[in-house]
Amino acid sequence: MIGNLNVISIVYLVIIIGLIALFVISFTLFIRRLLINSSTKSKHSIEIDKKLDKIIELLEADKKS
Template identity: 65%
Template sequence: MAGYDISSITYLILFGLIVLSVISFIFIIRSLYSNSSAKSKKSDEIEKKLDKIIALLEKERNS
């Protein structure tokens, strides 16, 4: 460690923490996006099933 002084080590650690923070932020945003799209797909499927149930109940009531 003859060529490194305390300020260069501090800057290296700070830079590493910034890079780690950016990578973590990207992964969090990516997981939130994938979870929201999965929930949206599930809610669309539930909505279709409910529409089918309502149609069957109306058909049964009218018969």
């Protein structure tokens, strides 16, 4: 009886620790992916701003001539 109780407790403890570890790993990967995506979006946004500035310059030069 007591032997079975110890085995059940150990199995329960291993499952809980495994779930906690899985949560930590998933959360870390989620945050990492968010940071990578925000960096990519920032670079893309800068490129779009440069292109828009170039278009505005060309339109202003076209108006002047």
